[in-house]
Amino acid sequence: MDLPSNRLEHWAKIESERFAKPVFRLFHTELETVYEEKNRAIDNKDRLLHREVNNLLFKTHPYGQQSTLGTVEHLKNPSITAIEEFYAKHYVPQNMAICISGDIDPNKTFEIIEKHFSSWGNPAPLREEPKWEEAPLAGREFVQVQYLGEEQVLMAFRTAPRFHQDYPALRLVDMILDNSVAGLINLNLVNQQKVRAAGCFPLNYNDYGAHFLMGSPKDDQTLEDVEKLLLEQIEQVKNGEFEDWILPAVINDFKKRQKEDLESNAKRVELMRDAYLAFVDWEVMNGQIAQLEKVTKEDIVRVANKYYGNDYVVGFRIDKQHDLPSIEKPMIDPLKIDPDKESGFMRSVSEIPFQPFAPKFIKKDEDYQVVQISEGIQLIHANNPLNDLFTLEVRMEIGNDHQPILTLIKRLLDRSGAGKLSSDELKIEWYKLATEFGFGVREHFSTFSINGLDENLEESLNLAQQHMLSPKISDETWNETKGIILSERDDEQKDPRALSNALAHFHRYGSESRYLKRPSDADLNASTVASLTKTLLEAFEVKRTILYYGPRTAEEITTTIQNGFLGNKPSNDTPTTIPDRSLSPDANQVFFLQKEMAQAQVRLEFAAGTYDE
Numbered sequence: 001m002d003l004p005s006n007r008l009e010h011w012a013k014i015e016s017e018r019f020a021k022p023v024f025r026l027f028h029t030e031l032e033t034v035y036e037e038k039n040r041a042i043d044n045k046d047r048l049l050h051r052e053v054n055n056l057l058f059k060t061h062p063y064g065q066q067s068t069l070g071t072v073e074h075l076k077n078p079s080i081t082a083i084e085e086f087y088a089k090h091y092v093p094q095n096m097a098i099c100i101s102g103d104i105d106p107n108k109t110f111e112i113i114e115k116h117f118s119s120w121g122n123p124a125p126l127r128e129e130p131k132w133e134e135a136p137l138a139g140r141e142f143v144q145v146q147y148l149g150e151e152q153v154l155m156a157f158r159t160a161p162r163f164h165q166d167y168p169a170l171r172l173v174d175m176i177l178d179n180s181v182a183g184l185i186n187l188n189l190v191n192q193q194k195v196r197a198a199g200c201f202p203l204n205y206n207d208y209g210a211h212f213l214m215g216s217p218k219d220d221q222t223l224e225d226v227e228k229l230l231l232e233q234i235e236q237v238k239n240g241e242f243e244d245w246i247l248p249a250v251i252n253d254f255k256k257r258q259k260e261d262l263e264s265n266a267k268r269v270e271l272m273r274d275a276y277l278a279f280v281d282w283e284v285m286n287g288q289i290a291q292l293e294k295v296t297k298e299d300i301v302r303v304a305n306k307y308y309g310n311d312y313v314v315g316f317r318i319d320k321q322h323d324l325p326s327i328e329k330p331m332i333d334p335l336k337i338d339p340d341k342e343s344g345f346m347r348s349v350s351e352i353p354f355q356p357f358a359p360k361f362i363k364k365d366e367d368y369q370v371v372q373i374s375e376g377i378q379l380i381h382a383n384n385p386l387n388d389l390f391t392l393e394v395r396m397e398i399g400n401d402h403q404p405i406l407t408l409i410k411r412l413l414d415r416s417g418a419g420k421l422s423s424d425e426l427k428i429e430w431y432k433l434a435t436e437f438g439f440g441v442r443e444h445f446s447t448f449s450i451n452g453l454d455e456n457l458e459e460s461l462n463l464a465q466q467h468m469l470s471p472k473i474s475d476e477t478w479n480e481t482k483g484i485i486l487s488e489r490d491d492e493q494k495d496p497r498a499l500s501n502a503l504a505h506f507h508r509y510g511s512e513s514r515y516l517k518r519p520s521d522a523d524l525n526a527s528t529v530a531s532l533t534k535t536l537l538e539a540f541e542v543k544r545t546i547l548y549y550g551p552r553t554a555e556e557i558t559t560t561i562q563n564g565f566l567g568n569k570p571s572n573d574t575p576t577t578i579p580d581r582s583l584s585p586d587a588n589q590v591f592f593l594q595k596e597m598a599q600a601q602v603r604l605e606f607a608a609g610t611y612d613e
Contacts, residue, residue, distance in 0.1 A: 002265075005103045006354045009112050013349050016116040019091065027080050029335050038069050039599035043496065045147040048322060049154050050212075052143045053315040057156045057210060061132040072325050092122040097276040101268040134158070134208065137311035146320035149494035150196075152216050153226045156313045159202070159209035162278050167204060168291045169303040174202045174211060175250040176242050176300070177233055182249070182431035184233045184242065187424050189215070191415065193480045195226055196487065206278060211307075219487050223316045238304040240297060245432060247297065252434045254289050256453065259387045319494075324598050369554045373561055376543045376570040381554040390550025391451040392461075394566060397543045399444040402575040404519050405527060405535055406441045408485075412532050413439050415481055417472030418463055426467060435460040437467070443514065444577045446539055454550050458560065465565045469540070471533055478529050485524060496595050504603055507591050508582045540565075541572040582607050 003011050041047050051067060058064025098113060137158060160166045178185045178200045189198045198215035213234075215226040236242060261267035275285035364370065371379040384390065400407050417423045430437055435452035437460075448468065450460045492498040505513045519527070546566060548557045561567050584607040 004357065006357060008100075008104065008109065009116075009352050010349055010354070012112050012116040013352065016120060017345065019096075020120040022087065022091075024080060024083060026335065027078075027083070028332050031075075031078055032332055034069070035075060036599060038072070038075060041069055042322075042325065042598040045149065045152075045317065045322075048145050048147060049152060049315050049317045052145050053154050053156050053212075053313050056141045056143055056313045056315075057137075057158060058134060058208065060134050061207060063205060063208065063210075076328075089127055092124075092126060093117070093120050094122060094126040097273065099269045099272040099276070101265040101272070132207065137313065139310055141313045142315075143313070144316045144318060145322070146318050147322040148319060149491040150216055150488075151223060151319050152214060152317045153223050153230065154315045154317070155213045155227065155230060156315075157211045157213075157308050158311075159204070159211050159307045161206055161209050162204040163280055163284065164209070166303050166306070167209070168288070169295050169299045170202065170204070170209065170211070170307070172247065172250060172292060172295055172300055173237055173304055173308075174200060175253070176237055176246055177213070179250060179253060179431065181436075182246070182424075182427045184236055185213075185230070187427065188233060189229055191423055191427065193218075193415070193477070193484065194229060195221065196484050198226070198230065218484065223318070227314055234304070234308045238301065238308060240301045244297070245428070247295075247300075249432050249434070251289065251292055253431070254292060256389070256434045258289060259389055263386055321596055324596065371554055371558055373546070373558060373567060374569050376574075377561075377567065378545045379554070379558060379561060380545065380547045381557060382549045383553075384550045388454045388551055389451065390454040390457055390548065390552070391449065392457070392550070393447055393449040393547045395545045395547070396446045396539045397444070397545075397574045397577075398539050399442050399446055400514070400517065401443045401578070403535060403539075404517055405523065405532065406446055406539065407518055408524065408527055409532055409536050410439045410441065411481055411485060412473060412478065412529070412536075413467065413471060415473055415477055416467065418466035419470045419472065421466070422472065423477075426463065429463060430460075433460055433463075435463075437464060439468075443580060454552065457550075457552075458564075461560070461564055461566070468536060469565065471529075471536070473529055475529055478527075478532075482524055482527070486521060489521070496597055496601075499593055499595065500601055500603070503591055503593055504605070507589065508605060509580060510583050512580065538572065540568075541570050543570055543574040581610070 001011075054064040054067075056064070098117070100109060159170050175183065177183050178198075180186065180199075185198050185200060189195050196216040196218050198213075200211065200213040203210045203212070213230045215230055217223060217226045261271070271285055272282070275282050278285070362368065368380060368382040371381060373379055398406070415423055416426075418426045421429065433452060433456045435450055435456055437448070437450050439448045440446065448464065450457075450464055452460060492502075502513070502515045505515055544566075546561060550557070552560075582605075
């Protein structure tokens with residue numbers, strides 16, 4: 001949880017009381033919330049498939065047999081006695097860690113924790129760590145579920161637990177296959193559009209590990225086709241068929257992520273928590289990159305052949321209405337709580353003294369600078385005092401309200417190269433540089449961004465220039481992309497979340513809904529590489545703002561901008577922007593959509609008038 005540092009003692013008093021002397025007075029009313037959470041899980045297509053694959057992957061262990069929400073049968077027989085017994089067994093001080101990161105005085109913080117938590121005792125010994133033994137998988141074990149819309153394959157291989165001697169090599173296997181940019185799955189399947197979507201992710205627990213691979217077929221493919229393609233990528237790793245550049249690039253990626261994580265209180269707490277839960281010292285948790293650097297190509301091939309054999313689980317999700325199990329909710333008596341009533345304990349908490357914060361406002365020329373590069377080009381600069389990472393975002397004052405076809409350009413750039421570089425070659429260069437590129441379109445503006453190591457800023461800007469001003473993509477590739485987009489639109493009409501969002505947006509904006517203003521299927525089919533490239537070039541000819549956060553001074557980054565393509569003066573007028581206003585109906589309106597689901601969704605919206613400071 002997040003809290004202001006001047007309220008740390010208030011938190012400690014409340015939490016120590018809550019853990020040492022819990023009162024489950026809201027048990028029955030909370031049951032209704034759990035029922036709805038279960039309904040939501042039943043309607044979640046990804047959880048549906050993952051749950052059934054896990055059930056086969058771990059036939060004994062709670063990893064597969066005891067999901068957090070439990071089963072429908074569990075909800076039919078709730079027991080407050082069982083809850084109290086479970087709490088007394090597991091929620092004890094010997095089984096607890098308090099992880100804190102933030103603007104605190106460590107010595108004073110230890111005093112506060114000692115003062116409030118030290119009285120929480122537990123005379124009984126901590127329960128022994130339970131063990132579950134899993135039998136080996138028996139070949140290809142298969143399960144199938146159904147859900148209307150996008151079909152998917154989910155494969156799972158049982159691997160090694162966290163911090164096992166093979167764990168570092170397994171992490172690198174995962175990144176060689178899928179690092180979101182230049183892994184084998186990214187380049188061979190996604191970028192070549194051999195499938196509609198694909199990827200992988202590991203889950204390494206204390207007792208076992210698992211590696212999941214997923215993929216979605218195009219209209220002319222079967223799920224078996226996708227499974228075969230995913231297995232072929234694994235075979236490449238097993239045969240050592242991956243380039244030498246990828247290992248140092250992956251290590252650089254991990255180093256960059258570590259720097260980003262250490263900027264965040266939440267991530268620092270997560271690392272401390274994970275060290276505690278994995279039963280390892282902080283030095284082990286903090287030294288993972290050093291272990292990754294010791295892994296060789298031979299280690300990766302050995303580990304891939306050890307864990308990725310013929311024994312695995314595969315689940316298919318087919319395009320068909322999912323089952324809706326009936327859950328009869330018991331009668332629950334409402335619990336009346338007087339919100340104005342205050343206990344003696346709550347009064348004692350409110351009486352704890354604290355030093356109020358003096359508000360600190362961001363000040364121009366102290367916390368950030370605004371530099372007018374030239375007419376139509378403005379720089380907003382803020383210094384990064386923590387590390388050598390930078391983020392640069394360029395905001396162009398033209399969006400999909402002005403030019404709806406702009407929304408297709410992101411998909412074009414996803415499959416484009418840059419100048420003489422092919423799409424694969426460009427992605428490899430981005431990954432070697434440890435630079436992330438992004439392009440986005442909103443109603444009133446479009447943006448592109450790059451972030452990474454500041455030493456690679458100029459090279460990254462050069463690649464971005466070639467990528468956007470000279471995208472390299474064939475009409476054949478774009479036609480394949482158009483087919484995938486049309487298929488995604490067909491599935492949107494079956495997806496309850498997409499339908500709910502579209503309905504709400506129509507209720508809010510009527511004919512100005514973004515779903516109605518996006519390019520039609522006819523517009524999509526009529527688009528060409530030449531027409532989209534022309535639209536993209538025109539976006540760079542309107543007013544733009546450049547935001548930079550990094551270690552360079554405003555003067556240094558100004559010079560960099562002036563010497564590059566971003567310093568070229570815009571030649572077109574900035575289009576007029578009309579603010580989006582929610583509708584104010586004269587009478588109540590009800591929009592209804594029928595869909596076979598476990599959970600009904602109700603959304604109430606009220607027009608709040610014009611926002612004007």
